[in-house]
Amino acid sequence: MAEMTRVATDTLRGRMGWLHRWVGFLGGLVILVIFAGGTLTSFDTEIGRWMQPEIQRTxxxxxxxxxxxxxxxxxxxxxxxxxxxxxxxxxxxxxxxxxxxxxxxxxxxxxxxxxxxxxxxARQTVGGQFFYDLHFTLDLGHDLGRQVVDCAGIALLVAIGSGLVIHLRSLFSDLLIFRPFAARPRAWMDLHVLSGILVLPFLISTAYTGVVAHSGAILPDLRGGHQPPEKAVxxxxxxxxxxxxxxxxxxxxxxxxxxxxxxxxxxxxxxxxxxxxxxxxxxxxxPTGELRRTVHHGDAVSISQQAFRGVHFARWVPLPLRWMYFGSGLAGAGLMTSGLILFLLRYRRTKEKDALFAVAETLAMTVILGFPASALFLLWMNRLLPIDFPMRSLWEWRSFFAMAVTVFTGALIGSFRRKSLFAWRGFLAWIGCLGLALPLLDSLTRPGWTAHLGANVFVAVDVVAALAGVAALYAWTRLPPGRQA
Structure with a gap:
């Protein structure tokens, strides 16, 4: 009986492993962008203020x-x-x-x-609202974008459930072990498991509340037609x-x-x-200023929906808790990044000559490196474009996706020519330069910057960008010489 139980458990774990790998990879390509955008959305208002340096009031x-x-x-x-x-x-x-x-x-x-x-x-800019919209709809339009994002949230819940089945035996031991200087597969696996355990409640609550808050994108409203609007006055x-x-x-x-x-x-x-x-x-x-009615959503169903939305959007949280949201989002992004890399490492030896593997590496590199490169490039273009530039916000928007296309093109060429390491290293160095030089750009393009040293949104954005640059350059030093990453 014990042997049959062990075999059944191993079979279940094997099947869950297959599900976790493929749902995790295919869904992770989308979920990483959503999580990264959502992480920056924790400070979307502050990023928007950084992007309008003419407004100095604090x-x-x-x-x-x-x-x-x-x-x-x-x-x-x-x-x-x-x-x-x-x-x-x-x-x-x-x-x-x-x-x-x-x-x-x-x-x-x-x-x-x-x-x-x-x-x-102040200059017109896409502001931090851009990252909220990207997180919310992936810039695919309000209806289609919400449907894709909600499906990605469901995929994340599936990946979390299957991951728990796989690692349940060694959950506590994995929590105590992290070997960053071990062989690359082992180090990435340790990072993947550790980050998943540490932010597991955050991952589940974020995915679940996100799906529930916007379930109307998947489940249509069946309560009947809307009332016709009143005649305008x-x-x-x-x-x-x-x-x-x-x-x-x-x-x-x-x-x-x-x-x-x-x-x-x-x-x-x-x-x-x-x-x-x-x-x-x-x-x-x-129209004359007299109070006509108040609308208070206080029934049980509305309160439960408001609670889900409150947890997910976190508009109410004080600054320390907002940084906790930000840090948890970074850990979640690290979990997904390490998962995508583990997928590539697993199949590289046996599939590296296949076109499908080159496509997979191209997409993974575009998502992992394209988002930070594009986000930093957007901040640079916010300061480099003239204040009165025609359609300025549109050109900021274009700059983000132009950089994403650039990363995709470089990744595609490197992967199909079997020189992906050059692409990984090149874009990591590019991210490092953009991040480390952003504080200098800020000081050169922001009026009265010396009067705002200390704890404020300008310094916070500069420091986070510089830390992103340091992390990218550290990853660049860790990549071994050779043709393949």
Whole structure:
């Protein structure tokens, strides 16, 4: 009986190993991009501030009547021009008022000086929102992108489950062993297992809450058709000060997130950072500024959905916990990177001459090295493009994908010519140079940089970029001489 149990267990582990390898590799090519983008999304607001160095304010001040009236006048002007504008109120993370207008995938966000209400002439940029959108839809469009991302989340849960079955016997011993200077397969396996164990709760919660939060992308809404919209009413925007005052009495001081100007009045939304639950509550005001209704999503189903979204989006977390999210995301990215490399190492000896293996290595190299190279190149182009460059945000977007295509092309040539090591080493060196030189670029292109040394978003982005450069150069030194990685 014991022998039969052992054989059945070994058979199960063998089958789970096959499932883990192939689902892990094919899904990992997508999941790594999602995780890397999501990791940067932990500080998307701060990255956006780094990408607008003309805005030097670091602390939020109370809204002044001058600022509120200036925002109202600017929105009125944009509405007369046919733009659907909204107001994002200052927060601790982004202490300036911003007016948003344009298409959702190419929105313009104008910043107003908190004291005078004058427009801050900051460069237009894709900002940190770019990494959120990449994490959310892979830039494939809202519907298709969400479906692909949700399927990748399900694949991650399958890979986690099969990985647990494979390593369950040695789970605790693996937690205590890490041999970074061992032979490459052993070192990568140790990193893969250790990072998986350390961030296992984070991986499961992130994948599960991400799938649940956006399950509508896979499961259509079967509750019936939507109500037709009400007939639009032409109106002048009323005085916003009493609307803000009343909204703050409903949600609490500083907890109003934005003001939306719809077909029939003004809507004040609750800030996402107001509570652990991602409430999305609303207070609707008439065109004359009178409160008409409040929408509070407080039923049991809504609260459970809000909890999932709150855990996943982490808009409420304080700075130390935000860094914990960031570090866990990096560990998750390391888990997926090591998994892709282990897949290549497993099949290199027997399949290295096959075209399919060259394709696999090309895709793995593009994902592993293409994302950091493209992200750093985007930050460089943000500072190198002239401030008034036409369609500036579009060219930043193009620069990211142009670098990704460059990495793909180099990986493709290196893999099919069986000189992949040159491609790995070349792009690692390129990432190292981009990361280590970014702080110098920041100091040369940011006005008044010496006044902002210390703990702020500019220094944080520079330090993280430099550390990424150091990690890339360390990996470059660890690659042995030869033709194959």
């Amino acid at each position: 602390t939020r001040i109370p809204l002044s009547d001058t600022l509120v009236e200036a925002a109202r006048a600017r929105v009125e002007t944009l509405r007369q021009q046919g733009q659907n504008a909204s107001i994002d109120l200052p927060t601790e993370r982004d202490p300036v008022l911003r007016i948003r207008y344009g298409k959702a995938d190419a929105a313009v966000k104008e910043a107003l000086d908190p004291e005078t209400g004058d427009a801050l002439h 032409s109106y002048d925007i009323p005085d916003l000060r009493p609307i803000l005052a009343q909204a703050e009495r409903i949600y609490g001081p500083g907890h109003v997130g934005s003001l939306l100007f719809g077909r029939n009045g003004v809507t004040a939304t609750r800030a996402d950072s107001a509570t652990f639950l991602l409430m999305r509550d609303e207070a609707d005001f008439s």
